[in-house]
Amino acid sequence: MMPSGAERLKLSTLKMLGGGIRLTKKVMKDDKVPSLTELIDSAQSGGARLVGCTMTMDLLGIAPDDLIDGVELGGIATFLGEASESDGAFFI
Structure with a gap:
């Protein structure tokens, strides 16, 4: 079951x-500290692009x-292609 939005995600497993x-x-x-929703919007x-x-x-x-x-949706090839041309990339 997926959470409905960033504000419903669990904060920690600690x-x-x-x-x-x-x-x-x-x-x-x-x-x-801003909320996850505020950080994503910012x-x-x-x-920043989210793929x-x-x-x-x-x-x-x-x-x-x-x-x-x-x-946006894409595979690893999309990520690698875009990351190679960007100033920074995070793969989570």
Whole structure:
């Protein structure tokens, strides 16, 4: 089952008896860290492109409609071609 949007993604798997996520959220709030949705919007506004790997999506049963708006689709060849011509690239 896919989360519906970045704000519904789990923050951490570091449970620490239930306190890990709460502690992390508190530190993020105290330090005024933007939400994942805000970070994605900022990156895209700055020209970053998000490319979903079609092979991985097929393997995991992820449909294009499951992705957030603005995600392009491509395979590893697309990623390598684009990454070789960019100033920076992240493969997650």
